[in-house]
Amino acid sequence: MRVMKFGGTSVGKPEAMIRCAELVEREIKIHGEKPVVVVSAYSKVTDLLLDAAKKAVRGDIEAPYAAVAKRHADLLNGLGLDEQIGQKNLSELHDLLRGIHMVKEVTPRLYDYVASFGERLSSKCFAALLRKRGHADAEAINAYDLGYVSDANFMNARPLPETYENIPKAFEAHKGKLVVITGFIAKEKNGDITTNGRSGSDFTAAIFGAGLGVDEIQVWKDVPGVMTADPTLIKTAKPLSRLSFEEASELAYYGAEVLHPATMVPAIKRGIPVRVLHTFDPEAPGTLITVEGVSDPAHPVKSIVYKEDQVLINVRSERMLGMEGFMARLFEVFARNGIVIDMISTSEVSVSLTTDITDEKRLAALNKDLSEFSKVDIQRDKCIVAIVGEGMKHTVGLASRAFKAVAAAGVSLQMISQGASEINITFLIDNAQIPNTIKSLHQEFFGQ
Ligand code: ASP
Ligand code: MG
Numbered sequence: 429m430r431v432m433k434f435g436g437t438s439v440g441k442p443e444a445m446i447r448c449a450e451l452v453e454r455e456i457k458i459h460g461e462k463p464v465v466v467v468s469a470y471s472k473v474t475d476l477l478l479d480a481a482k483k484a485v486r487g488d489i490e491a492p493y494a495a496v497a498k499r500h501a502d503l504l505n506g507l508g509l510d511e512q513i514g515q516k517n518l519s520e521l522h523d524l525l526r527g528i529h530m531v532k533e534v535t536p537r538l539y540d541y542v543a544s545f546g547e548r549l550s551s552k553c554f555a556a557l558l559r560k561r562g563h564a565d566a567e568a569i570n571a572y573d574l575g576y577v578s579d580a581n582f583m584n585a586r587p588l589p590e591t592y593e594n595i596p597k598a599f600e601a602h603k604g605k606l607v608v609i610t611g612f613i614a615k616e617k618n619g620d621i622t623t624n625g626r627s628g629s630d631f632t633a634a635i636f637g638a639g640l641g642v643d644e645i646q647v648w649k650d651v652p653g654v655m656t657a658d659p660t661l662i663k664t665a666k667p668l669s670r671l672s673f674e675e676a677s678e679l680a681y682y683g684a685e686v687l688h689p690a691t692m693v694p695a696i697k698r699g700i701p702v703r704v705l706h707t708f709d710p711e712a713p714g715t716l717i718t719v720e721g722v723s724d725p726a727h728p729v730k731s732i733v734y735k736e737d738q739v740l741i742n743v744r745s746e747r748m749l750g751m752e753g754f755m756a757r758l759f760e761v762f763a764r765n766g767i768v769i770d771m772i773s774t775s776e777v778s779v780s781l782t783t784d785i786t787d788e789k790r791l792a793a794l795n796k797d798l799s800e801f802s803k804v805d806i807q808r809d810k811c812i813v814a815i816v817g818e819g820m821k822h823t824v825g826l827a828s829r830a831f832k833a834v835a836a837a838g839v840s841l842q843m844i845s846q847g848a849s850e851i852n853i854t855f856l857i858d859n860a861q862i863p864n865t866i867k868s869l870h871q872e873f874f875g876q
Pocket of ligand 2: 468
């Protein structure tokens with residue numbers, strides 16, 4: 429059995445959703461069995477919902493609600509489906525927005541409840557489309573009705589271990605049916621709806637894939653797979669045929685539009701391959717992600733990725749840096765201010781750290797606390813560039829090739845680090861230097 433996950437763009441318009449239905453039918457034909465389908469909300473609808481929750485506090489309810497209802501209606505109408513589909517969900521959403529206005533407050537718990545309607549609507553629409561196409565047994569089911577129980581960490585919930593035992597049991601009742609599951613959402617033990625973080629539907633696909641012990645998890649995207657670089661910057665970027673889980677996790681972490689980083693974990697644990705496929709070119713092999721990667725000695729670097737809008741924090745303290753306890757104190761200040769550290773490098777007299785937290789207030793508080801025992805300099809608009817590949821473990825001279833390429837582009841490096849896994853080299857540049865840096869690196873490692 430296989431899991432097929434379709435993202436927001438893939439189900440966001442009638443023609444695209446029909447394409448997904450054809451892919452499901454293709455899968456049934458090829459493998460002679462029904463896949464388990466996981467869907468995201470229609471593209472941008474999660475944003476609309478979160479916005480509606482926020483605006484409801486001030487009593488601005490009707491227009492944001494109508495924007496969501498319209499997206500759903502456009503899909504139903506465009507596909508010639510019954511207008512009643514999802515109406516109960518929509519009226520529940522409307523009541524909920526009014527409730528938020530009454531209490532004049534929206535909490536993470538309520539954000540999740542509101543956001544859940546995106547996937548609850550899209551799954552119903554997709555199942556109805558499949559029924560219309562002759563799959564009478566197609567049924568939309570909420571992930572939490574199929575055994576997915578999460579912790580109560582709203583907006584970033586994780587499955588409780590029992591989820592993996594619950595899922596196969598819950599599926600017994602739906603054996604042989606064409607099941608369409610809501611991505612992104614779960615319920616915690618008390619029955620409140622949670623979400624597993626933005627772009628979390630991939631994660632849901634991996635959880636169900638792991639729970640059911642499937643042969644493969646297919647993530648269908650509107651790109652040909654994981655690419656050698658951002659194709660919007662590099663026209664000659666190519667899809668990668670193979671990646672290891674470790675490489676894919678690094679790439680996801682550094683912002684590659686690949687997969688939700690945590691997606692990998694349930695799949696890795698069971699050794700289930702994940703395949704990223706192209707909705708509009710299903711015959712193309714896509715990118716296969718497995719525990720053991722394959723590295724090509726001619727291409728030790730697999731991909732170049734970047735994460736923009738980072739903040740660089742330089743901390744200098746001539747007196748204290750070498751002293752024991754200094755780092756502990758430093759990290760304690762970051763933790764106290766809720767600032768997550770990404771890159772770090774140290775010298776005799778200074779420590780440089782980066783974070784993607786850009787919130788003015790928090791950075792000001794951090795600055796104040798650090799200034800009590802050191803000189804602080806905070807710089808914005810930085811970008812982390814990472815070159816990633818298993819082959820880097822065994823190849824000498826890669827760092828120098830990378831740095832030469834960056835220098836040739838006239839870009840200065842502000843921080844350099846290599847992770848313990850040795851499959852990436854990361855460095856910091858200015859946001860403004862992204863295009864020339866990536867182009868020069870792509871030329872160096874991929875020859876175009
Ligand atoms: N609909 C959710 C989001 O937009 C989850 C997903 O698309 O994977 O973040
Ligand atoms: Mg998405």
